[in-house]
Amino acid sequence: xESKETTNTTKIKVRHFxxxxxxxxxxxxxxxxxxxxxxxxxxxxxxxxxxATITLVFLFAxxxxxxxxxxxxxxxxxxxxxxxxxILFTLHGTMMIFLFLVPGVPTTLGNFxxxxxxxxxxxxxxxxNLASYYIYLTGAIFTVWAIIHGxxxxxxxxxxxxxxxxxxxxxxxxxxxxxxxxxxxxxxxNFIVTLHKLRAPGMSWGKLxxxxxxxxxxxxxxxxxxxxxxxxxxxxxxxxxxxxxxxNPALGGDPILYQHFFWFYSHxxxxxxxxxxxxxxxxxIGTFSKKRVFGYWFIAISxxxxxxxxxxxxxxxxxxxxxxxxxxxxxxxxTFLIGIPTGIKIFNxxxxxYKGSIxxxxxxxYALSFIFLFTIGGITGIMLGAxxxxxxxxxxxxxxxxxxxxxxxxxxxxxxxxxxYWWPKMTGKMYSETMGKISWFFIFVGFNVTFFPQFILGAKxxxxxxxxxxPQFETLHRTSTVGSWILAxxxxxxxxYLIYSLAKGEKAPSNPWGAxxxxxxxxxxxxxxxxxYIPVVTHEPYDFHRPVSEFQLGLVGSEENGHxxxxxxxxxDGGTPVVADESQS
Amino acid sequence: MFNLGKYFLPPAKSTxxxxxxxxxxxxxxxxxxxLLGIVVVMIYFVIKYRRRSDDDVTSLVDHNTTLEIxxxxxxxxxxxxxFSWGFKGYYTLFTPPQDSYEINVTAQQWLWKFxxxxxxxxxxKLYVPAGRDxxxxxxxxxxxHSLFIPDFRVKHDVLPDKYEELWFNAKKPGHANLFCxxxxxxxxxxxxADVIIESQKKFNAWLKKGAxxxxxxxxKPQGMSQAAYGKQLYQKNGCSSCHSTDGSKGVGPSWxxxxxxxxxxxxxxxxxxxxxxIRQSIxxxxxxxxxxxxxxxxxxxxxxxxxxxxxxxxxxxxxx
Numbered sequence: 001x002e003s004k005e006t007t008n009t010t011k012i013k014v015r016h017f018x019x020x021x022x023x024x025x026x027x028x029x030x031x032x033x034x035x036x037x038x039x040x041x042x043x044x045x046x047x048x049x050x051x052a053t054i055t056l057v058f059l060f061a062x063x064x065x066x067x068x069x070x071x072x073x074x075x076x077x078x079x080x081x082x083x084x085x086x087i088l089f090t091l092h093g094t095m096m097i098f099l100f101l102v103p104g105v106p107t108t109l110g111n112f113x114x115x116x117x118x119x120x121x122x123x124x125x126x127x128x129n130l131a132s133y134y135i136y137l138t139g140a141i142f143t144v145w146a147i148i149h150g151x152x153x154x155x156x157x158x159x160x161x162x163x164x165x166x167x168x169x170x171x172x173x174x175x176x177x178x179x180x181x182x183x184x185x186x187x188x189x190n191f192i193v194t195l196h197k198l199r200a201p202g203m204s205w206g207k208l209x210x211x212x213x214x215x216x217x218x219x220x221x222x223x224x225x226x227x228x229x230x231x232x233x234x235x236x237x238x239x240x241x242x243x244x245x246x247x248n249p250a251l252g253g254d255p256i257l258y259q260h261f262f263w264f265y266s267h268x269x270x271x272x273x274x275x276x277x278x279x280x281x282x283x284x285i286g287t288f289s290k291k292r293v294f295g296y297w298f299i300a301i302s303x304x305x306x307x308x309x310x311x312x313x314x315x316x317x318x319x320x321x322x323x324x325x326x327x328x329x330x331x332x333x334x335t336f337l338i339g340i341p342t343g344i345k346i347f348n349x350x351x352x353x354y355k356g357s358i359x360x361x362x363x364x365x366y367a368l369s370f371i372f373l374f375t376i377g378g379i380t381g382i383m384l385g386a387x388x389x390x391x392x393x394x395x396x397x398x399x400x401x402x403x404x405x406x407x408x409x410x411x412x413x414x415x416x417x418x419x420x421y422w423w424p425k426m427t428g429k430m431y432s433e434t435m436g437k438i439s440w441f442f443i444f445v446g447f448n449v450t451f452f453p454q455f456i457l458g459a460k461x462x463x464x465x466x467x468x469x470x471p472q473f474e475t476l477h478r479t480s481t482v483g484s485w486i487l488a489x490x491x492x493x494x495x496x497y498l499i500y501s502l503a504k505g506e507k508a509p510s511n512p513w514g515a516x517x518x519x520x521x522x523x524x525x526x527x528x529x530x531x532x533y534i535p536v537v538t539h540e541p542y543d544f545h546r547p548v549s550e551f552q553l554g555l556v557g558s559e560e561n562g563h564x565x566x567x568x569x570x571x572x573d574g575g576t577p578v579v580a581d582e583s584q585s
Numbered sequence: 586m587f588n589l590g591k592y593f594l595p596p597a598k599s600t601x602x603x604x605x606x607x608x609x610x611x612x613x614x615x616x617x618x619x620l621l622g623i624v625v626v627m628i629y630f631v632i633k634y635r636r637r638s639d640d641d642v643t644s645l646v647d648h649n650t651t652l653e654i655x656x657x658x659x660x661x662x663x664x665x666x667x668f669s670w671g672f673k674g675y676y677t678l679f680t681p682p683q684d685s686y687e688i689n690v691t692a693q694q695w696l697w698k699f700x701x702x703x704x705x706x707x708x709x710k711l712y713v714p715a716g717r718d719x720x721x722x723x724x725x726x727x728x729x730h731s732l733f734i735p736d737f738r739v740k741h742d743v744l745p746d747k748y749e750e751l752w753f754n755a756k757k758p759g760h761a762n763l764f765c766x767x768x769x770x771x772x773x774x775x776x777x778a779d780v781i782i783e784s785q786k787k788f789n790a791w792l793k794k795g796a797x798x799x800x801x802x803x804x805k806p807q808g809m810s811q812a813a814y815g816k817q818l819y820q821k822n823g824c825s826s827c828h829s830t831d832g833s834k835g836v837g838p839s840w841x842x843x844x845x846x847x848x849x850x851x852x853x854x855x856x857x858x859x860x861x862x863i864r865q866s867i868x869x870x871x872x873x874x875x876x877x878x879x880x881x882x883x884x885x886x887x888x889x890x891x892x893x894x895x896x897x898x899x900x901x902x903x904x905x
Contacts, residue, residue, distance in 0.1 A: 082771050159729060161727070162729070165728060255745065255746070291647075294646070343660050357643050371627060375619070388670075461764065
């Protein structure tokens, strides 16, 4: 896999390229106007466009969640009608999962930082990258159409035969998700090729930052699993439109078959959502402990192992569905095995902090919260994998709480941590640390107040997707609803100080956290071509014992030739090449 | 004793609830200890190794084989224990004892119907005898539902195209809640039934009070037993012209003693006759034809509804 410049026998000349802090022309302003954004092939601009889009989705789906919690204030519900309530939780689930969590980290932070972290000028297929965005947008338009025309009430799982019988807008919604799937496949494909072919000279697999490993494992799942979702949804559409009997028993179909198909994608999909989070946490813990990440290879390879094993556990969603008991047993066993590498990552991150130099910034607070919340999510996952106990907990609030601890407490918390970590690089502005910590406090406390009571509710027997509930559950439901308000307050504060930072924030230095990975070895915000030289990598990504300057080496003469990253994007005049000190060997 | 599980679980009202609860408690307690350990270590590190200056020099340690083996093997042993424990409970849960008292359940949007052997039918009220193994034989009229009795620690999906079974043994007279846990549309959360556990004596007395029970409205005469209704359907629908009930061979196999009996099919495979096989043979007779007979039977799809098929099965069961 190594490019030929880096084989042991070839010597290359490198020299130190000092940084140009806060250049007047950078990726966001070297071309102006809305058209330059909408037609851009720059991975960084596409990343920002995705970020803006999925923030809107998050805002919308989050509002649905607040309304759901509000509706559950009373046991006998009077705030919205039953059908509206069913539409609310379906939209919350569908939007959050297919439009926010799945594309979440890869399309935003991944798009922006993967090429920079490996010293490339762009992804392998920049035009395809832009196409992915528009495919995503097209899919999103279908779902918006479905929402405007009255929504969908099947739950995000679209279980048959209910989804065939339902008179709501199942069709446009599933077509939308079908289309978005292609965007996911193409993004995954793009990253796989990028990581294989565009690494800077000297960047062997062992010098790849762990965020890249996370995205690499995720991309493999995206490419392999998403087609199954497309097949499932096409079959569902065929059944609804053409009345071909596949899942509907009235037409001779088998409803359990649908569940197998659906979870064959949707279980790997939870790893699409969480594995990039593992990558972010590794970056944060390493940088803010100023220490080499403990068990680098374990963390890297276990992400790959999880992505393969993740294909073999889908049946643990179906222990009480009527699938064979033998199948359930095998699925339960593999589920436990996949828990081991995941658990060991937690120990690795803790061990990374040992004898480190821990800087408790906002991103680090999120990383530590991740460890806490994800451990709870993991333990309750073990609980749900245990066959006899799952019989009690399946389809109750216990599952809802577990899912939110791994998805919100895991993926979203990691995402927010990453967003704060890379915010100075993306925007060239610092955010307010004080406000960051205040908002973290609200989010952390709010999250636990919202979701912890749901574990108790579920174990006691409160089924999920219930519009009415028995009076005995009222106190716990009300606690959870109050939690959702604390949580929302945290997000509003965050929106406030991030917007303020964009407008009036302090200028960010190129490397505010003292990190050693390549994305920090260029200006904040970066110039259009990322680096004005070809970076050469000589050290591991978390080698904090070496000075930052040793991470800013480039090929001698490369500033004249431009970057032969092989991606065809034109090299603009992003900044003048720097006349440097003496070259090093 | 240190036990966090009790803050989570509802009262245990069935004989095997303690098994599920013991495992739940084990995972909760072990998990809580693990979490506590992680939090303590994390906070200790954050304080002890806090950044004092930007020039802090950190340790070079980035692996420790012994430590890594320990933290791989211990969790592995723990999860294998949990796996075996859960597996054992699960098999008990889904293996109904031989002489269980059978109740047929029909789920539909959005109510539960319970059919007792003597023909009594109740809606959203499940009467069960205490201290006796009870088996529910469940099917759905429309979409997928799921029958969940939290206090018994049992749950199983109820499917529209086949029968699913579930059993329990309620310890003492009392009440329990029964929920639908598979989302089934607008009235999903109203699909709630009361489980009324009576002593065997009271239960028998209740069962005899036929007048109290409502008919399911499926064409079955008030108070007639399932099996008697099945016999009536057997005669009315012309089954009797091909299937005898005395063991003599007709156009089709005799029903006498066929339930629970192993039969060999034309393709050489064999199967023990159960509810699902009979249902399949009524709705799709050509799927599995018994060796020595021809595929001449018409389908009864759309002729007999689920309740009527259940009644016929009940009748076949009496033909020993």
